[in-house]
Amino acid sequence: MTNESLIELLRRHFRDAIAEITGKRAADVDAMIRPAGDPKFGDYQCNVAMSLAKELRAKPREVAERIVAAVQPRLGGLVEPLEIAGPGFINIRLKATALADYLGEIPRPPEEPSEATPSHVPVSPASTTFADRLRIAPVAQPQRIVVEYSQPNIAKQMHVGHLRSTIIGDVFARVLAFEGHDVIRQNHIGDWGTQFGMLIRWYREHPLPTPQTHADVLEAIEGDYRAAQQRFDEDPKFADEARRAVAELQGGDPPTRELWRQMCAVSQEAMNELYKRLGVLLRPEDVRGESFYNDQLPDIIRELREELPPRVAAAPREELPPSVASAPRGQRDELGEGSANAKPAPWAEVRDDQGAVCVFIWDEKGEPRFKSPEGQPLPLIIQKSDGAYLYATTDLAAIRFRLRDLRFSSGVGADRVIYVTDARQKLHFEMFLAVARAAGWVQPRHRIDHVTFGSVLGEDRRPLKTRAGGTVKLRELLDEAENRARALIEERARTKQAEPDDAQLDEQQAPAETPADSAEVAEVARRVGIAAVKYA
Structure with a gap:
């Protein structure tokens, strides 16, 4: 069996068949094979007949028939007989036996990982051995991606609230790295304050x-x-x-x-x-x-003041016509008061408010993008009146560093940043990311994703708490999961021992090892318990 992926194998055979029909070089042919939109049409579909019909001066269905006649012998036992649907769509359905053979030839991982390849290390996206990648080709255009997840606090135990960020973020990091992207994991711990x-x-x-x-x-x-x-x-x-x-x-x-x-x-x-x-x-x-970002925070304030100055220093905002007050920097003088033809864009400005440094964010109509429950403009505070910085200031420094200065193996600066947090932080992320875009740190070419999740619930469908009302420590949750898994295994073992066949055993026979004393049972309980918590 070839080391090509199945879709590449199909594309190669179709390219060769189309080249035979058209006289083109196979390398210049796009076979136009895509996954089928509906399983009832098969696994894949080839739509190239429609694009070749004019060139070959034939009806699309006739072209499809010629392609099928040329390619079916090449495919051997890989697919069921090809079907032509509608004006010339070629439906492709893989044979179950061929698929089983293909999967069966993928090498199994070693039973016991060596020290050089511990069990927690994923399949390498950079591996040159195609079989090592389960015959899945890397992406054609890899990106530099930061995945921020877990984010516990120093001097505090991790609790159940950290579980989902840790697991979901780790899944993202594994999948993206396997796809061939250059991934840096970031654990943005709370170690300052x-x-x-x-x-x-x-x-x-x-x-x-x-x-x-x-x-x-x-x-x-x-x-x-x-x-x-x-x-x-x-x-x-x-x-x-x-x-x-x-x-x-x-x-x-x-x-x-x-x-x-x-x-x-x-x-x-x-x-x-x-x-x-x-x-x-x-x-x-x-x-x-x-x-890590503490020394960068004064520069964040300075740069934001330079990039996002107050648009109107002398007059209160409400004294200006909306079209002028909301105009992008450099356009206000051209518009003049009373202009009705302005097309304002969203923007932000840094202002001092009661001694604190705040960033106000406005929409294209000159209205506050974020409002308090009372309907007042809600700014992002980046420095308190006593000079202290806030989480928002640190998050701004972090995204600027990741997009501009973070060194990957393939270059400098991330193309994409993924944050994994609970949904309660949604407003915070919307606000500081809006400021980062207004400051020019997040460019149109960048992709920023905030992936959210809900609370871990107890049996009462409320956020999981201890009986005293405190947060459940993650260590205690994992201990409980393993203990419950072990109890189930031991209960099943006792039930099996009580079955009639077991009762017929010779009374002189030495007793079997108690499940509770078995290292194997302990390991099974560990795996089952941890997996139940991770993937529940």
């Missing part, structure tokens, strides 16, 4: 927890954070010192940074253990958290 000031201040008078496992350390840090947060609310001196710790962290104070690094390291080790348990591809080198 005021919460670290509280923890740093706390650990200046309390030792870091040192339980046996990374997960237990993280659980202890999470408890310390709750205690620090309570003290922050009740003790003004502690609160002031926590704020100073944030400034020291941002300023690069060595002891403060070292304490922060220790918390990050413990958190990432606990994350990696869960990623390995889930079988996802995220690695430590895929982490590029909020802290």
